[in-house]
Amino acid sequence: MTADEESKEYLVVFAKAVREKFSSIIVGHPEDQLKNPIENLVRSFGIQLGHTLNVVTESDIEEIGGTPDIEVAVDRAPTGYIELKKPGMGGDPSRFTGRNAQQWQKFKAIPNLIYTDGNAWGLYRSGQRIGEVIDIGEIDKRGVSGLKLAATSDFLNIIRQFLSWEPIPPTSPRGLAKQLAPLCRFLRDDVLRAVKNTDSALYQLASEWRSTLFPDAKDEEFADAYAQTLTYALLLARFDGATDVHPSRAAETLNENHKLLGQVLTLLADPQTRKEIGTAVDILVRIIGVVDPSRLMEHDPDPWLYFYEDFLAEYDPKMRDQYGVFFTPVEVVRSQVRLVGQLLTERFGKTMSYADEEVVFLDPAAGTGTYPLAAMTEAIEKVQTRYGVGAILIVAE
Helix, strand or coil: CCHHHHHHHHHHHHHHHHHHHHHCCCCCCHHHHHHHHHHHHHHHHHHHCCCCEEEEECCCCCCCCCCCCEEEEECCEEEEEEEECCCCCCCCHHHCCHHHHHHHHHHCCCCCEEEECCCEEEEEECCEEEEEEEECECHHHHHHHHECHHHHHHHHHHHHHHHCCCCCCCCCHHHHHHHHHHHHHHHHHHHHHHHCCCCCHHHHHHHHHHHHCCCCCCHHHHHHHHHHHHHHHHHHHHHCCCCCCCHHHHHHHHHHHCHHHHHHHHHHCCHHHHHHHHHHHHHHHHHHHCCCHHHHHHHCCCCCCCHHHHHHHHHCHHHHHHHCCCCCCHHHHHHHHHHHHHHHHHCCCCCCHHHCCCCCCCCCCCCCCHHHHHHHHHHHHHHHHHHCHHHHHHHHC
């Protein structure tokens, strides 16, 4: 049997299963009737393409779920998600309205996602459609007789692309910010949804957070703080050398140099909590896991200086305006620091400029510390010029 014949056979089995589901009295949501047939179909194509798959379906979803209906892992690595819609809605979410359209605005963050109503199939990466939506017929109403076998090769191509997805490592701090910001929003939305449930582990965590730190904080503020803290903790662990950035393992890395943040991450990585926000965390882990810190530092020796401004501009522009997160360009900072250094030397008689023991540098809005860093660099250059490179080593010891 050729690959094309095998693929057609899989589609025939799928069409029969879907028709059988919809020919009986439907109890519950129509999307639920598609779960098992689609799960079996994806598994079949996975075997044909040589993949070892783990396919997990949501067991208890809302009418408009907070996470996609089906998660697919290839060789144990989270690879993609499938969102199901009732037959007739199609596979193009840009045409949706109401709550389905709102859901699509959230799901745009997912880097590898299929939308399908069983008949139409569309592949999307971070909100961008890959190729055309493939229509395989009207199988919910007509079964095999409604199947368009001519679309087999196009359908196989979508499944092949879906199962072969790999995250692309960002090549610049700004590119990293653009990748992480929508995923952090996704996480924030999941946290906010969870804290509305009084039985949720996150609800309990939010209550403790308020009683200990911020008694007047709203659910939205907690969700935002949680999402940003978790995202940054995973990223910092990666920059500190973690090869496995799953929260529990990342916490072990952070405990070496950032014990407080490591303890926070351990708390955020509680297994019960992970069940409530697993999709967002799994995607973050997969993306951050391929980040190459050395490559980012080749592009920019200090990638953190402006990262948060770029991140916040993508994550929540209104919040950036509210917090005033706008950084002065490094060139301007260095120029200003040099001019002040000249004043210290020429007007105030401090020959060592910022390195003079009587000079105190105060930056009340330090942010990422661009100004103090430039002043320290200026001070070190002064000391090296007067006493040589060895003087810095002596002071450091």
